[in-house]
Every structure is written in structure tokens, then in C-alpha cells.
Amino acid sequence: MSPSFCAIDFGTSNSAIAIPSSAPDAPPSSTRLVELEPGQLTMPTAVFYYAEGPHDADGPPRAFGRAALAAYVEGVEGRLMRSMKSILGSSLIEQSTDVGGGRGVRYFDMLAGYLKRLRRQAQAAGAPDDLHRVVLGRPVFFVDEEPARDAAAQASLEAAAHAVGFSEVHFQYEPIAAAFDYERQTTRERLVLVADIGGGTSDFSVVRVGPERMARLDRRDDILANHGVHIAGTDFDRHIELASILRELGYRSLGPERPGQPAREVPSGIYFDLATWHLINTVYSPQRVAELRGMRSFYGNPQHHARLMTVLEDHLGHELAGRAEDAKIAVSGGGSTEIDLGLVESGLRVSLGESQALEALDSDVERIVQAGRDTVRQAGLRADQVDALYFTGGSTGLRLLAERIAAAFPAAEAVRGDRFASVATGLGLHAARLFGAAR
Known part of the structure; x- marks a missing residue:
């Protein structure tokens, strides 16, 4: 039986989930990404509520991911919900909204319903029925410069995870998880600046990585700085x-x-x-x-x-x-x-x-680049002391953004991770170390 844990990258635009590897020759600490839709390791963070149809145990009838987007594009009567992560930390989380057919749904329940879908997909892919431990990724800041709202955002996400069956919930910063993914690719110790630019936030972390550090569970001394802004895709x-x-x-x-x-x-x-x-x-x-x-x-x-x-x-x-x-x-x-x-x-x-x-994006791009500079400064480093710049997140596909960030750190080797899966892979690595994947 596989250990009862998973790791979830709940993104503004796309989500992914990692579970322990089921391969018979896999090392105890290895994980794999779950196929959430046919041939796809990520799923759009989207829910479509149908205006018609009977309720089931989970509420009004709905579709998730690409099926949700398809229902909307095809003109099916109902309501599409995207960017649900943006609601965390706001007063909307406890409010209800009309989803068609005279039905109302709380935003919190939308969020929990999507997490429940991910948990079921993990169980369908081989995770045990009693799947109850999870590492959830989180941005450096859900809400910029408002600590109370930021804490409330994490608390809401944790409450949603508990509501769908996770009894043990841990969090890890998304850019730090990406650094763990990058660490597998390096053969020597390096200082890496992770640029995780997604749909809702642009997060940076300076992390010391290396093959001799990978086995350590406590990596606090290797995390030199993390910073971010609530600006992204x-x-x-x-x-x-x-x-x-x-x-x-x-x-x-x-x-x-x-x-x-x-x-x-x-x-x-x-x-x-x-x-x-x-x-x-x-x-x-x-x-x-x-x-x-x-x-x-x-x-x-x-x-x-x-x-x-x-x-x-x-x-x-x-x-x-x-x-x-x-x-x-x-x-x-x-x-x-x-x-x-x-x-x-x-x-x-x-x-x-x-x-x-x-011209339209110049101000946002400059704020993101400045967040990267600020992160390196908070780590007590000069720009030329960064060994590698690791890009992840869907918005790093925007050429002008990636080039502007790279120009701020000309001595760093620019490395591109999987834009949509690096964070989930890194969260899985962290979950395996945290929960102990010994069989």
C-alpha cells in the first residue's frame, strides 16, 4: 500500500498533484504526478456550474478543468468560475454567489469542491482511500503587505483541505518547491534565484541547493530570502x-x-x-x-x-x-x-x-523585476553572486518578462523548468521527506 500522502499545487490558472511512486523499483522517496485529465498532468483551476440538473451529495451539478472550459465555450447555460485562488484573503470567501438556475454557492464551497476533485483524482490514480496528509503549495504572499489577510488566506485554504478529508495539512512556499525540483539537476552547490511567475502571483526565492543538501528535511538555513508581489498572468x-x-x-x-x-x-x-x-x-x-x-x-x-x-x-x-x-x-x-x-x-x-x-505591461513587468532584485538584496547578495536563475510558472513563457528578469542578473545561468509542473514536483519531493515515504 502506498503511503497516505500527496502534494497539491493549487494554482490560479492550473493545478497539479503528486503522490508516492507506485513503481516496484522506485526509491522510497520518489513521487509522481497524477494524470488529472487524459494525457494531462495539470488541470485548469476552473469549475463550471450547470444551470440545470439535480443536486448530488456535493451540491449543484458541475464540471472541472478542461470540461468546465469546454462547457462555457459551447454556450451551455451556467456559470464558469476561474481564478478561485484570488478570492483567498478577501471577504468574498464566506459569501455566496448565484451560479444559475436560482442556485447559490459559497465561494468557500467552490474552493473545497475543487480540492475534493483533486483528492479523488489522486485516489483514482493509486493513492489509498484514507489519503489524509497533504502538503499544499502557497505563494510567498497571498495578499501584498497585509499580514492579517495573508494569514486569513492560508487559514481558509487549510480549512478547505480539512473539509475534504485531509487531517494533516502542511504548507510550503511554491518557489522553494521549485528550487527542490531544480536541485535534482545540479551536481554542485549553487545559489539559485527561483522566479515563479504564475497566474496570480510573482514569487522569488534565493535558495542554496546541492546534492549533499537534498536529503535534509530541515532546509531553513538554505532559504536565504523569499519575496513576491501579487502581480502575474x-x-x-x-x-x-x-x-x-x-x-x-x-x-x-x-x-x-x-x-x-x-x-x-x-x-x-x-x-x-x-x-x-x-x-x-x-x-x-x-x-x-x-x-x-x-x-x-x-x-x-x-x-x-x-x-x-x-x-x-x-x-x-x-x-x-x-x-x-x-x-x-x-x-x-x-x-x-x-x-x-x-x-x-x-x-x-x-x-x-x-x-x-x-507598453500595456511595462509597469507590471518592472514591479516583478524589482521584486527579484529585492529578494537578492534581502539575501545579502549582489546580483552577480547568483549562480542560476530558475524560471517556472506559466507566465514565464512571456518572452519580454523572462528577458527583463534575466537582464537584471547577467551572471546567472538561466534555466527553464517545467512551467506547469516544477512546483508540484518539488512539493512532492518535500512531502516525501516530510512524511517519510518508507514502505
């Missing part, structure tokens, strides 16, 4: 959407000129909500739609207002956010792309080039 998507798609709906446009008064910019709050995944559904309330319908006179270009109302009345916010994400990916390696907005207005398209994306 979903923020990039929001800025891309605001800079391109939402301009066609009136963002930053001016109202009509009035005698003796300069034209004023139209209210921007609606656009920020439309570009933020967990707030999109708030713009569809009848009261808010009626309020915005009555603001037609605020717009100097009536076409902008008409397009905005189409998005609100047809509930197109998530689709536009998804197209912004796709556009970001399309230009991440350079070049340009065309964003088809025909669902808003026939023939409507908007171009996005790398230079436009650079």
Missing part, C-alpha cells in the same frame, strides 16, 4: 484587455463636449470589472445593467455604448477575457495578432502587436 490579461478590446467598448473614451466644459472621460469602473475574472459576473445584475443603459448620454461615440450593452446583455465578459488571454499568448514570443470581436459587432476586429503589449 491574470494582471497581464487584464491590462491587455483594457489596452485593446475594451477600447472598442469605450474605455478611456470621452463624452460629448458641452458648452463651456471640456469633454470628460466616461466612467471606467465597469471596464475594470469586465477585465477581472472573479468580478465579471457582478456586471450582469439587472440593477447594474439598467444603470449603464441609462448612461448612453455619457458617451461621445454612441457605438461604444451600444457595444458595451451588447456585452452586458449577452453575458460576453468571460469570452472577451478569454480572448485577451489568447492574444497575450499569441504575442508572447513577438509579432502581432488580430482579435476577432465579431460576437460583439459583425466585422469588428482589433490588432495587438508586441510593442502595444509591452
Whole structure:
């Protein structure tokens, strides 16, 4: 029987889980990633609640991961939830929200339901039925510069883990877990700066790694510094959407000129909500739609207002956010792309080039790079003393970001880990050492 533990990388965009290896010749401390969907070791952190169908023991009918995204894209009636990790540390966690069909679900229960799905997938892949010990990854900061909210965020995640059957819950910083994964690849002692840039946070850690240190359970002396900022992939998507798609709906446009008064910019709050995944559904309330319908006179270009109302009345916010994400990916390696907005207005398209994306993301990228510099300084090191720069997390695929971070540490060897699995692999290594994987 496999030891009763697992490790979960619960990410803003994607999640993964590691369990002890079942191979007969595997070393006692080895782990493996679970296939969460056919051929996939990661699963989108997404839940789709169907508007119709009977409740089961876990609540309203729902789909997870890629099936959740497919249901939304296919136009099935219901509600898609993404970026659930962003809710941790906020007052939303104990609130309920409408998921269609007159049903309400607490955000906490959404979170717990997703963790329960991961636990069941681990059991289906060979973990024992009494799987009760877990190491959960966490960002350096769930919430920047607010220790009370940060502690509340971890407490909520721990409570959700207990609610789905884990009786022993431990946490490890995600970038430190990535350092453990990198450590397997080095043959000598090195100082590594881990850059873990995901969907919700950009985290850095300076860790001393080496083959002689791998067996140590207590690695506190090897962790020289960790730091992070709550800026990452979903923020990039929001800025891309605001800079391109939402301009066609009136963002930053001016109202009509009035005698003796300069034209004023139209209210921007609606656009920020439309570009933020967990707030999109708030713009569809009848009261808010009626309020915005009555603001037609605020717009100097009536076409902008008409397009905005189409998005609100047809509930197109998530689709536009998804197209912004796709556009970001399309230009991440350079070049340009065309964003088809025909669902808003026939023939409507908007171009996005790398230079436009650079301009939209420049401030966020600089804050992330500065967080890396600050981490090295907190470790008492100069930039040229960093031996290696280890990239992990989905957003490190953005070329301009990776190049800017690397430029800040020119003496460091740049190494790319598995963007989506390095953290989960490292968490598994830590869990095996922590729980003792002896059979």
C-alpha cells in the first residue's frame, strides 16, 4: 500500500498533484504526478456550474478543468468560475454567489469542491482511500503587505483541505518547491534565484541547493530570502484587455463636449470589472445593467455604448477575457495578432502587436523585476553572486518578462523548468521527506 500522502499545487490558472511512486523499483522517496485529465498532468483551476440538473451529495451539478472550459465555450447555460485562488484573503470567501438556475454557492464551497476533485483524482490514480496528509503549495504572499489577510488566506485554504478529508495539512512556499525540483539537476552547490511567475502571483526565492543538501528535511538555513508581489498572468490579461478590446467598448473614451466644459472621460469602473475574472459576473445584475443603459448620454461615440450593452446583455465578459488571454499568448514570443470581436459587432476586429503589449505591461513587468532584485538584496547578495536563475510558472513563457528578469542578473545561468509542473514536483519531493515515504 502506498503511503497516505500527496502534494497539491493549487494554482490560479492550473493545478497539479503528486503522490508516492507506485513503481516496484522506485526509491522510497520518489513521487509522481497524477494524470488529472487524459494525457494531462495539470488541470485548469476552473469549475463550471450547470444551470440545470439535480443536486448530488456535493451540491449543484458541475464540471472541472478542461470540461468546465469546454462547457462555457459551447454556450451551455451556467456559470464558469476561474481564478478561485484570488478570492483567498478577501471577504468574498464566506459569501455566496448565484451560479444559475436560482442556485447559490459559497465561494468557500467552490474552493473545497475543487480540492475534493483533486483528492479523488489522486485516489483514482493509486493513492489509498484514507489519503489524509497533504502538503499544499502557497505563494510567498497571498495578499501584498497585509499580514492579517495573508494569514486569513492560508487559514481558509487549510480549512478547505480539512473539509475534504485531509487531517494533516502542511504548507510550503511554491518557489522553494521549485528550487527542490531544480536541485535534482545540479551536481554542485549553487545559489539559485527561483522566479515563479504564475497566474496570480510573482514569487522569488534565493535558495542554496546541492546534492549533499537534498536529503535534509530541515532546509531553513538554505532559504536565504523569499519575496513576491501579487502581480502575474491574470494582471497581464487584464491590462491587455483594457489596452485593446475594451477600447472598442469605450474605455478611456470621452463624452460629448458641452458648452463651456471640456469633454470628460466616461466612467471606467465597469471596464475594470469586465477585465477581472472573479468580478465579471457582478456586471450582469439587472440593477447594474439598467444603470449603464441609462448612461448612453455619457458617451461621445454612441457605438461604444451600444457595444458595451451588447456585452452586458449577452453575458460576453468571460469570452472577451478569454480572448485577451489568447492574444497575450499569441504575442508572447513577438509579432502581432488580430482579435476577432465579431460576437460583439459583425466585422469588428482589433490588432495587438508586441510593442502595444509591452507598453500595456511595462509597469507590471518592472514591479516583478524589482521584486527579484529585492529578494537578492534581502539575501545579502549582489546580483552577480547568483549562480542560476530558475524560471517556472506559466507566465514565464512571456518572452519580454523572462528577458527583463534575466537582464537584471547577467551572471546567472538561466534555466527553464517545467512551467506547469516544477512546483508540484518539488512539493512532492518535500512531502516525501516530510512524511517519510518508507514502505
